[in-house]
Amino acid sequence: MAYECVVTGATGYIASELVKQLLEKGYNVKGSVRSLNNKEKIQHLINLGAAFPGKLTLHEADLLSDGSFDDIVKGTDLVFHTASPFVIRGIEDPQIDLVDPAVKGTKNVIGAAMKSKDSVRRVVLTSSTAAVVKNRKGPGNGSLYTEEDWNDESSLTESPYMYSKAQAERAAWDMAKEAGLDLVTINPSLVLGPVLTSRADATSIILMKEFVENTEGSMLPRQVDVRDVARAHVLAAEVATAKGRFIVSHESTVSTKFLSDILSEHFPQYRFPAGEDTPSIKTLDNSKVRTQLGLQLRPLKETYIDMVTTLIQQGIAVPVAK
Numbered sequence: 587m588a589y590e591c592v593v594t595g596a597t598g599y600i601a602s603e604l605v606k607q608l609l610e611k612g613y614n615v616k617g618s619v620r621s622l623n624n625k626e627k628i629q630h631l632i633n634l635g636a637a638f639p640g641k642l643t644l645h646e647a648d649l650l651s652d653g654s655f656d657d658i659v660k661g662t663d664l665v666f667h668t669a670s671p672f673v674i675r676g677i678e679d680p681q682i683d684l685v686d687p688a689v690k691g692t693k694n695v696i697g698a699a700m701k702s703k704d705s706v707r708r709v710v711l712t713s714s715t716a717a718v719v720k721n722r723k724g725p726g727n728g729s730l731y732t733e734e735d736w737n738d739e740s741s742l743t744e745s746p747y748m749y750s751k752a753q754a755e756r757a758a759w760d761m762a763k764e765a766g767l768d769l770v771t772i773n774p775s776l777v778l779g780p781v782l783t784s785r786a787d788a789t790s791i792i793l794m795k796e797f798v799e800n801t802e803g804s805m806l807p808r809q810v811d812v813r814d815v816a817r818a819h820v821l822a823a824e825v826a827t828a829k830g831r832f833i834v835s836h837e838s839t840v841s842t843k844f845l846s847d848i849l850s851e852h853f854p855q856y857r858f859p860a861g862e863d864t865p866s867i868k869t870l871d872n873s874k875v876r877t878q879l880g881l882q883l884r885p886l887k888e889t890y891i892d893m894v895t896t897l898i899q900q901g902i903a904v905p906v907a908k
């Protein structure tokens with residue numbers, strides 16, 4: 587019998603890849619979306635559904651609306667909660683724009699799973715290394731960030747996105763522990779890699795589009811491939827012994843020069859920013875996901891090339907010709 591699962595925020599960059607992998611594995615998937623009328627956001631899901639007839643259904647739900655996820659979650663086996671705003675620029679009110687949807691949304695989804703405890707055997711929450719790391723350099727004394735670490739330094743005024751992720755993950759653990767709900771979190775760093783939609787408003791996509799178009803040279807230095815992040819979610823659901831948090835990221839920081847060199851070699855017809863030659867610093871310990879879930883991370887070279895190839899194919903990015 588095929589498992590039935592929910593993916594919240596199915597329209598998102600990471601969730602779209604997760605939905606694809608779940609469908610490929612034979613799961614029945616219920617995707618939550620904010621609006622079924624927004625064809626631009628859901629068209630690629632409709633196309634995916636057409637490739638797996640009868641396996642994908644879409645349902646409206648909003649993070650801020652109490653009880654919004656109850657009916658979707660009812661009777662399902664697994665819940666993947668990915669929906670949450672990932673915004674790092676142009677934030678007007680961090681409480682309203684980030685913390686409320688992140689925290690209230692998580693409480694709503696965990697609450698729905700608790701109401702359906704007879705059927706839901708595990709919730710997999712998309713958290714972030716933003717809920718783990720405190721600063722760029724590492725925890726100090728030559729040690730590495732592990733799943734034991736919590737970002738308790740961010741606030742509404744200091745890195746509010748990171749704050750929203752830490753607050754949401756804490757709320758999830760508090761509720762799950764109290765209710766005896768089986769919760770596992772996936773904590774990725776900056777997620778890059780191929781895109782499945784023609785939407786350009788996800789932060790991961792914006793950062794790479796700006797780099798490719800030579801309008802901005804910045805990039806977050808800890809990174810991981812979207813296919814590996816989605817796979818980690820699936821493994822977290824399938825491996826019975828999976829417990830707690832899982833950092834899903836390459837262990838060392840990478841420079842924008844590293845990115846530039848790879849793109850310049852693979853796409854010699856385009857001019858990319860030279861990038862900054864910052865040192866590669868090992869700051870994370872990713873051994874838990876490797877040993878307990880058996881996940882091997884693909885090299886970032888593949889991630890960058892596949893991402894830029896799809897950005898060009900989808901018409902999202904137009905690189906500068908030489």
Ligand SMILES: NC(=O)c1ccc[n+]([C@@H]2O[C@H](COP(=O)([O-])OP(=O)(O)OC[C@H]3O[C@@H](n4cnc5c(N)ncnc54)[C@H](OP(=O)(O)O)[C@@H]3O)[C@@H](O)[C@H]2O)c1
Nearest residue numbers: 595597598599600620648649668669670714774776777788
């Ligand atoms: N991308 C990364 O580098 C990265 C790294 C670590 C963790 N994460 C986490 O991964 C998750 C997905 O991120 P992403 O990069 O895939 O971002 P994304 O493409 O921007 O997706 C965000 C999703 O959340 C949904 N959402 C936002 N506000 C909502 C609301 N009020 N009600 C219902 N849905 C709402 C969006 O719906 P719409 O489509 O309607 O806007 C979208 O489906 C987030 O939890 C993020 O914090 C991302």
